Amino acid sequence: MAEPIAALRFCAWCPNLCRSAWPESGAQREAATPSALSALALMLAEKRVRPDASVSAALGDTAMAEACRPACPYGYDIPAAVAAVAGADHAG
Amino acid sequence: MLPMLAAQAAPGADQALVSALAGMVGAGNVLADFPDRLAASRDRAPIATFAFRDGLVPGVLPRAVVRPGSREEVARVLAWANANDVPVIPYGAGSGVLGGAIPLGGEIALDLKRLNRLVAINATDGLATVEAGMNGGRFEAAVEAEGFTCGHLPQSLHMSTVGGWLACRGAGQNSTRYGKIEDMVVGLCAVLADGTEVEVRPAARRSTGPSLRDVFVGCEGTLGVITEATLRIWKRPEAELPLVLSFPDIAAGLEAGRRILQAELRPSVFRLYDETETVPRVKELADFGKGRVLAILVFSGIERLAALERDLAGEIAAALGARAEGDAPYRHWLAHRFESYSPPWQASGHFMDTCEVTGAWSALVEMYSRMREAILDLCPAAHFGAHWSHAYPEGACQYMTVRLPPMPRAEGLALHARAWDLLQTLTVVMGGSIAHHHGAGLLRGPWMAAELGAGGAAMLQRIKDALDPGNILNPGKLGLRPRASAARVMGEG
Numbered sequence: 108m109a110e111p112i113a114a115l116r117f118c119a120w121c122p123n124l125c126r127s128a129w130p131e132s133g134a135q136r137e138a139a140t141p142s143a144l145s146a147l148a149l150m151l152a153e154k155r156v157r158p159d160a161s162v163s164a165a166l167g168d169t170a171m172a173e174a175c176r177p178a179c180p181y182g183y184d185i186p187a188a189v190a191a192v193a194g195a196d197h198a199g
Numbered sequence: 200m201l202p203m204l205a206a207q208a209a210p211g212a213d214q215a216l217v218s219a220l221a222g223m224v225g226a227g228n229v230l231a232d233f234p235d236r237l238a239a240s241r242d243r244a245p246i247a248t249f250a251f252r253d254g255l256v257p258g259v260l261p262r263a264v265v266r267p268g269s270r271e272e273v274a275r276v277l278a279w280a281n282a283n284d285v286p287v288i289p290y291g292a293g294s295g296v297l298g299g300a301i302p303l304g305g306e307i308a309l310d311l312k313r314l315n316r317l318v319a320i321n322a323t324d325g326l327a328t329v330e331a332g333m334n335g336g337r338f339e340a341a342v343e344a345e346g347f348t349c350g351h352l353p354q355s356l357h358m359s360t361v362g363g364w365l366a367c368r369g370a371g372q373n374s375t376r377y378g379k380i381e382d383m384v385v386g387l388c389a390v391l392a393d394g395t396e397v398e399v400r401p402a403a404r405r406s407t408g409p410s411l412r413d414v415f416v417g418c419e420g421t422l423g424v425i426t427e428a429t430l431r432i433w434k435r436p437e438a439e440l441p442l443v444l445s446f447p448d449i450a451a452g453l454e455a456g457r458r459i460l461q462a463e464l465r466p467s468v469f470r471l472y473d474e475t476e477t478v479p480r481v482k483e484l485a486d487f488g489k490g491r492v493l494a495i496l497v498f499s500g501i502e503r504l505a506a507l508e509r510d511l512a513g514e515i516a517a518a519l520g521a522r523a524e525g526d527a528p529y530r531h532w533l534a535h536r537f538e539s540y541s542p543p544w545q546a547s548g549h550f551m552d553t554c555e556v557t558g559a560w561s562a563l564v565e566m567y568s569r570m571r572e573a574i575l576d577l578c579p580a581a582h583f584g585a586h587w588s589h590a591y592p593e594g595a596c597q598y599m600t601v602r603l604p605p606m607p608r609a610e611g612l613a614l615h616a617r618a619w620d621l622l623q624t625l626t627v628v629m630g631g632s633i634a635h636h637h638g639a640g641l642l643r644g645p646w647m648a649a650e651l652g653a654g655g656a657a658m659l660q661r662i663k664d665a666l667d668p669g670n671i672l673n674p675g676k677l678g679l680r681p682r683a684s685a686a687r688v689m690g691e692g
């Protein structure tokens with residue numbers, strides 16, 4: 108899990124400089140930007156937010172992060188990092 | 200400042216508010232789930248990052264995120280909010296770095312990114328009309344496809360909206376030639392707090408009293424919501440010719456900048472780096488003299504004219520001890536000009552921030568050395584680096600990076616606040632402006648009275664009170680009066 112967490116920790120503080128890769132035809136939902144997803148996944152991994160239905164739904168919406176992936180100059184695969192955290196057991 | 204867990208556990212948005220807003224913008228455009236509210240609770244102000252990385256909400260969560268799809272919907276939402284005493288924060292792409300988009304108490308976030316159309320390009324008059332929520336990078340790509348450039352190319356080009364550029368009174372990296380955003384706006388549409396729609400019709404210039412346009416340009420959402428802008432655009436330059444120089448010291452570099460600008464030369468890019476910022480940029484230049492400082496200038500436009508300007512500037516600089524250097528620093532800057540340097544530092548627990556101020560040529564050398572000394576006295580382990588960009592005949596922007604090492608949160612926040620106080624107070628003492636292009640947002644509120652003077656600050660508050668008597672539009676920003684319920688964001692331990 109160390110590698111996905113490192114990616115999320117970087118991306119969470121990155122100002123979404125890949126966001127222009129998402130076409131204007133699809134309205135940008137702030138919570139679906141790579142950086143917002145990364146922050147949420149990181150907070151979940153660090154147990155700073157609870158894994159409720161809205162959190163799971165948000166982490167499952169990686170279409171924008173996927174569209175932005177090729178535009179990430181740092182080479183991160185944020186959808187994969189988010190999926191790794193979203194799929195982990197957060198009980199306890 | 201609330202732990203995220205507590206914010207998540209608190210009751211969500213109230214259903215009456217959600218249904219009322221859904222009636223205006225459609226149910227799918229009222230987002231009231233925790234992740235949507237959390238995402239809109241921060242912008243890129245480092246104080247927000249310092250909170251987030253410790254699992255804290257910087258201010259409060261907005262009650263909901265509302266996404267209007269037209270100017271009429273913006274007007275409807277504002278009229279309703281005004282009548283129901285619900286505060287509203289316009290939200291572009293959240294790339295602001297002064298906390299302007301951080302909710303402080305009871306706000307809804309008005310996310311403008313559905314207003315994302317390029318309305319028209321008028322190639323004859325050199326104008327583009329664009330909705331406020333359009334992404335900056337996509338706007339530039341669209342005008343480039345027609346053979347133009349918008350000329351406003353901030354480092355945050357791809358992570359900001361056009362409306363955010365106007366709202367924060369921003370400046371792009373090519374501002375020395377093309378001007379700052381206020382020089383480019385020839386018309387706009389906005390909505391006032393009570394839902395009144397205002398149009399400043401595009402015109403090259405007018406002489407009909409104070410400029411209404413300037414009520415909105417720089418208002419950071421406190422006086423109105425900008426929904427559309429008509430901007431001056433330029434033919435894409437035939438040539439962009441770099442001039443990479445080294446100077447014996449920053450005094451010589453700044454003097455060259457002054458002489459170049461006062462000789463009426465207009466580089467599209469003017470960047471002079473102090474020694475700290477020079478070192479990492481000249482690694483590839485084997486014979487770059489130790490202690491010398493780097494300058495990158497670019498001249499653009501018609502090739503013959505640009506070449507002449509470049510040569511004249513080179514002569515002015517040479518007389519001050521400048522040496523021509525290889526192009527590698529220019530190419531590196533060009534490749535990375537729209538990226539951010541802060542994520543690795545924020546991820547590793549540093550307290551990193553930037554502060555851009557305006558100084559007169561006659562003050563800049565001393566301003567730099569006093570500020571550097573003040574920061575290193577405050578924290579000897581801090582990183583302090585600066586560069587000068589956005590040059591004018593009268594002075595330039597001094598852009599500083601201050602990076603405090605990882606330390607306990609309370610200590611880091613206290614030092615961070617003290618660093619800001621030192622930089623902003625020294626700026627005023629030395630006759631400069633506390634903000635060159637990032638705006639004032641929340642963080643700069645405490646120095647707004649010193650910036651504007653007591654009379655000026657009172658006048659701004661009276662304008663606010665007249666236009667927004669209910670104080671619903673982005674309350675508590677720009678040093679304006681907060682609402683009684685406002686959360687405390689700065690100065691907490």
Ligand SMILES: Cc1cc2nc3c(=O)[nH]c(=O)nc-3n(C[C@H](O)[C@H](O)[C@H](O)COP(=O)(O)OP(=O)(O)OC[C@H]3O[C@@H](n4cnc5c(N)ncnc54)[C@H](O)[C@@H]3O)c2cc1C
Pocket residue numbers: 122242243288289290291292293294295296298299300311331332352353354355358359360361362363364365366367368369370371372418419420421423424425426538539540636637638640673676
């Ligand atoms: C890495 C980085 C580099 C940057 N480089 C530059 C630079 O080179 N030049 C520069 O000028 N800035 C720069 N900025 C700052 C920032 O990108 C700009 O201020 C930008 O214009 C903000 O646009 P936004 O759409 O993200 O606005 P937001 O952050 O969403 O909002 C900023 C403020 O404006 C208000 N607002 C937003 N849209 C509207 C609207 N339509 N009507 C009324 N009010 C509105 C908000 O309420 C808020 O107070 C940089 C930021 C980052 C993170």
Ligand code: SF4
Pocket residue numbers: 117118119121122123124125126141142175176178179180181182183185
């Ligand atoms: S995916 Fe890359 S560019 Fe996009 S926000 Fe994350 S780190 Fe930044």
